[in-house]
Amino acid sequence: MRDPRISPDLVDWLKKNFPPLCIHEGQTEVSAHRYAGKVELAQRLIKMGQRDEAYDISIDTE
Numbered sequence: 368m369r370d371p372r373i374s375p376d377l378v379d380w381l382k383k384n385f386p387p388l389c390i391h392e393g394q395t396e397v398s399a400h401r402y403a404g405k406v407e408l409a410q411r412l413i414k415m416g417q418r419d420e421a422y423d424i425s426i427d428t429e
Contacts, residue, residue, distance in 0.1 A: 373416030381416075385409035 385406050390399040 370415055372419050373412050375416065375420060378413050378416035378420075381409040381413050 387406050387410075388402070390396075
């Protein structure tokens with residue numbers, strides 16, 4: 368199974384909406400861990416999108 372293509376628009380959206388952040392005052396540990404999980408997934412998708420853009424992978428039309 369091949370990885371899905373990640374569009375440049377989605378990469379930009381992920382970068383803007385899920386930047387890595389430090390725990391802020393008043394944030395619970397649970398909330399910080401949940402956000403960290405979202406950031407981890409966003410970073411993985413961003414890397415996949417940058418790889419697609421770098422190699423200009425074609426989309427199969429079959």
